[in-house]
Amino acid sequence: MLAAPGMEDAMSTWCRFLALILLLVLPLASPARSGEAVRWKFATLAPEGIGWAKHIREFVLPFMDEATEGTLSVKVFWGGVLGDDEEAIAKMKAKVLEGAGLTGQGATMLCPEFAVVELPFLFRDYGEVDFIRERMVKTFDGLMAQNGFYLLSWNDQDFDQVYSTRWPMTSLEQFAKARFITWYGPLEESLLKALGADPLAVDVPDVSASVRQDRADTAIGPALWVVGAQMYSVLKFVNPMKIRYSPAIIVVNLDAWERLPAGHRARIEAGRLDLNRKYCGEIRKDNEKCLEAMLQYGLSIVSTPPAEMEKIRARALTVWDANADKLYPRSTLDEVLGHLEQYRAEK
Numbered sequence: 001m002l003a004a005p006g007m008e009d010a011m012s013t014w015c016r017f018l019a020l021i022l023l024l025v026l027p028l029a030s031p032a033r034s035g036e037a038v039r040w041k042f043a044t045l046a047p048e049g050i051g052w053a054k055h056i057r058e059f060v061l062p063f064m065d066e067a068t069e070g071t072l073s074v075k076v077f078w079g080g081v082l083g084d085d086e087e088a089i090a091k092m093k094a095k096v097l098e099g100a101g102l103t104g105q106g107a108t109m110l111c112p113e114f115a116v117v118e119l120p121f122l123f124r125d126y127g128e129v130d131f132i133r134e135r136m137v138k139t140f141d142g143l144m145a146q147n148g149f150y151l152l153s154w155n156d157q158d159f160d161q162v163y164s165t166r167w168p169m170t171s172l173e174q175f176a177k178a179r180f181i182t183w184y185g186p187l188e189e190s191l192l193k194a195l196g197a198d199p200l201a202v203d204v205p206d207v208s209a210s211v212r213q214d215r216a217d218t219a220i221g222p223a224l225w226v227v228g229a230q231m232y233s234v235l236k237f238v239n240p241m242k243i244r245y246s247p248a249i250i251v252v253n254l255d256a257w258e259r260l261p262a263g264h265r266a267r268i269e270a271g272r273l274d275l276n277r278k279y280c281g282e283i284r285k286d287n288e289k290c291l292e293a294m295l296q297y298g299l300s301i302v303s304t305p306p307a308e309m310e311k312i313r314a315r316a317l318t319v320w321d322a323n324a325d326k327l328y329p330r331s332t333l334d335e336v337l338g339h340l341e342q343y344r345a346e347k
Contacts, residue, residue, distance in 0.1 A: 039073045040256060043088040044101035045204065048078035051224045051286050052155070052248060056101065059279045060153060060250065067267040068260065084204050085109060092253045093148065099252035104157050105184045105204070107249045108327070113143045114247070115187045116328040116336055120316035123245045123340075126284065129156070131343045132336060134273060139335060150257040153272055156280045157246035158222030158287045162239040163231070166217040168302040169239045172196065172311045181216035183207050184246075187327055188220065190319045191244075195312065211235075222246060223290040224283070232294045239302050240291070241309070243316070248283075 046053035056076070064072055082088060082097070085106025091097040100106070108115040123129050133154055144151045167174045176196035182189050183204050192199040200216050208229040210216045220243060226232055257265065295301055304312065324330040 037071050037073065038068070038259065039075065040098035040252065041075045041077070042099045042101065043077045043082040043091065043097055045080040045084065045103060046078060046101060047228060050228055052101065052283065053078055055279050055282050059275060063271060063275050064268070067271060068264045071264070072260070080205070095253065095255060098256035099152065099250065101248065101250045103204070103248055104246040107247055108185050108187065110149060110251065111140070111144050111147045113328045113332055114140065115323070116332045117247055118187055118244055119320055120191050120244050121242070121313050122336070128340060128343060129245055132339055133276065135339045136335065137273065139332065144251065145254065148254050149251045150254055151249060152252050152268070153250040153276055153279065155248045155250065155276060156283050157248045158224065159242040160220050160222050160244055160246045161291070162218065162220055162241060162243060163226060163235050164218040164237045165211065165234055166236065168237045168300070169218065170302050170304045171308045172315065175312070178218035179216045181207060181210050181219045184220070187319070187323060190323055191316060194315050194319050220244070223287045223294065227290040227293060232297055232299060235299055237302055238291070238294065238299050239304065241304055
């Protein structure tokens, strides 16, 4: 059922108000010894019961319960009722929240160095992503810790696709013609401008409305999110060119993390890569199913001719050097590229 104009915003505001009241009355986590109960509060944009949220319930929460021997209670505020990623990060830094599940945009807000894995056309497939995750998890642990957080889980958002209500996006020329929307932060904006676009920057909650109201006609995003936002009803084209890999992360502030007994932390660290494999395996299936469902609904899938693909890639790759030592350390980029060179040589 569709809400009347203004009703959806009012309901969203009311839900946020109730969630904030509940957040404030719940006790904060306190230092714990082994066997003592600990309570954490988490926020995420993921709507309860769908995609990422479904698998948090299915995999992450049971994993945390087992690793902490049933002493950790996690209250999750789903569907952005406590605000977007930026607001969740602010609440974590203020110690109002212990943790959050964040999009790729939120990951780079929290830890700017994480932008390096979101570079355009960096990865060719998920095999490369998995290799880098396992080789560099300790590197990103250190970077997260410098920013005051523990990387509980590095998951996938998707190899994001390019969607449009008007253009098939099969040529570099069409990037200049399209009215792109950008919500993902400075790296995405830099990419779109390198490709000749003049993007319109909006907050995450406004992405769907901006496309529906024809303020923009083209966007980059994951299949699962496009289905969840019901944008497929206005879109015409999807180009699965793997323009970028986009992560999603689950983090906890270091104060809350260090309150856990050492044995609990050790079990979490020992099991988190296996948790990532299970979680990401399901998310990848979900994204494939969502893309297939949109094609059955009527979206046209298009492919870029090789000559045009090379033009797009050549322009896109210029952002690697342009943003090194600005959005991410060049040394981190060099580390990623070194591992990728090793992986590709072995393959």
